[in-house]
Amino acid sequence: METNGVRMTSEQARAALAETERTRASAAALSATPWPNWFALTLTLYIGALPITYGGVMSSSDWLLPRPAWMGVMLAITAAYGVCFAVAARAWREKTGVALRFDVLPKTVTVPLVIGLPALLVGAAFAFRATGRPVWLIAASLIGVAVSVGCHLAFVRLHRRAA
Structure with a gap:
């Protein structure tokens, strides 16, 4: 392997490969970094509002x-969330040059989150419809907010370790 007409030694080649691997790992970590704080707050509010909104949509009576x-309300908050998501992703891409990617996030966290959070948020609405007790909606809302904040803090820690 030659660089600028100079032949590299095997140690130099190994060092270059190790540096390339560190760069790849750093880029992967950057693409998994936390959202901007304003978007983390927006996401947390959205997750907190969803169970109550679903409960209102699914209630047997007004x-x-x-x-x-x-x-x-459901359509408005979903549209607002979609716009904020697009703005945050574009701002992150412009700031870092790396697109946000969900495939580089730790699977031990994302798989249960992708399965559990929707089940919690929608399941609470079904429990509310069946029982008529809003405690299900409030509990799901509070748990969803805690999960959102916890995930944001975990991704902040992941980013700091990689940086």
């Missing part, structure tokens, strides 16, 4: 608001 109003 609960606090008429069902069409709950549907409007």
Whole structure:
């Protein structure tokens, strides 16, 4: 292997390969870094509002608001979240040059999160519909907020370790 007309020794080649691997690992960690704080807050608020909104949409009768109003709230917060997500992803890509990727996140965290969080948020609405007790919605909302904050802090720690 030659670099600028100079032949590399085997030790230099190993060092270059090790540096390349560290660079790849660093890029992977950067792509898994936490969202900006404003988006982490937005995501946490969205997750906290979802169980209550789902409960209103799925209630057997009008609960606090008429069902069409709950549907409007659901559409509005989902659209706002989608816009914020797009802005945060674009800002991160411009800031770091690395697109956010979910495939580099630790599978031991993301797989249970991808399965458990939707089950919690939607399951609470079904439990509310069956029992009529809003405690299910409040508990799911609080657990969802705790999970969101916990994941954000874990990704902050992951990023700091990699940087």
